Amino acid sequence: MTSSRDTKSPLSTSDLHAAVSLRLAHHDYRYTRGRRRLVEAILAAGQPVTLPDIVVSAPGLAPSSVYRNLDVLERSGVVNRITAGGGHAYFEFAEPLLSHHHHLVCVDCGSIEDVFLDDELEASVDRSLAEVAGRAGFTPLRHSLDLHGRCAGCGSG
Amino acid sequence: MTSSRDTKSPLSTSDLHAAVSLRLAHHDYRYTRGRRRLVEAILAAGQPVTLPDIVVSAPGLAPSSVYRNLDVLERSGVVNRITAGGGHAYFEFAEPLLSHHHHLVCVDCGSIEDVFLDDELEASVDRSLAEVAGRAGFTPLRHSLDLHGRCAGCGSG
DNA sequence: GATCATAATGAGAGTAGGTATCATTCGCAC
């Protein structure tokens, strides 16, 4: 909302817009008003959001355009799509725009929360994954490490 | 295909059926002929499969019943649903029926391959996740650690 | 083994998240 920094993002808001603009330009996309509003809606949420979340928080945006632009942003490496099953896909900023992190996925309500692990663990995970990937002739791009369980709201049932 | 053991599964085929039967019974479900054929189709595949995979490999099974029974098997803890985005969901046996493992997910063709990491790394991952989960009031059930990239077939393009 | 209550089946209709279409509008280069 203000210029104060969220600890999760390594970029200031204006740097974020600059980075998004650069990435879009690199793929011959324009950073239009609608796309800027979309980026700001995702930023304002501060956590992974669904299409309904976005449309509700930014009522001027047409759903069809939001779907198309989320796809454009994903192709450009601006956002990541998180498909946790069930209902809608979730979207959040991709890695260099948001620090590397993981998710607490609630199996009851489907909500997704970001969490951060220490670098040492990340390094050993990457090392191990690179090893098994190499064995399978697989070219690694990124890993996803998510914890599935019940969020504080849904209780331990 | 035969009675020889796949290193990925800790159970023999007959033990698998017994375990499935037990889990279904525990949820007041019957282990019918159709469900047995479904379990055998997943077993024969030896890797995560989609609904079309199953229907093609076991043509007698009606899609609507397969969908329903995959849901029953999932509720009973027999299979896990893997939603990697894109098209169909993938299914494979759940943890105690299949050794704990992770996935190489191809971002091009969507194929999913199982890989196994050493226990020490798994333990430190669980430890770290339990820590951040506790901080968020989150009750952990299981973790998913998948590597996204390009499979040997799709190349490093 | 026959009976019976109940669960499972399967064909088809229905739902929902997401995509494609296309006429209109906008953005940027000149």
Add this chain to the structure above:
DNA sequence: GTGCGAATGATACCTACTCTCATTATGATC
């Protein structure tokens, strides 16, 4: 300002999946 290609948005469409319901199978009891 003009012109051209890209972006927009309303709507139609697609498809993965679920629901419905009449029929059939299952297994517990006798």
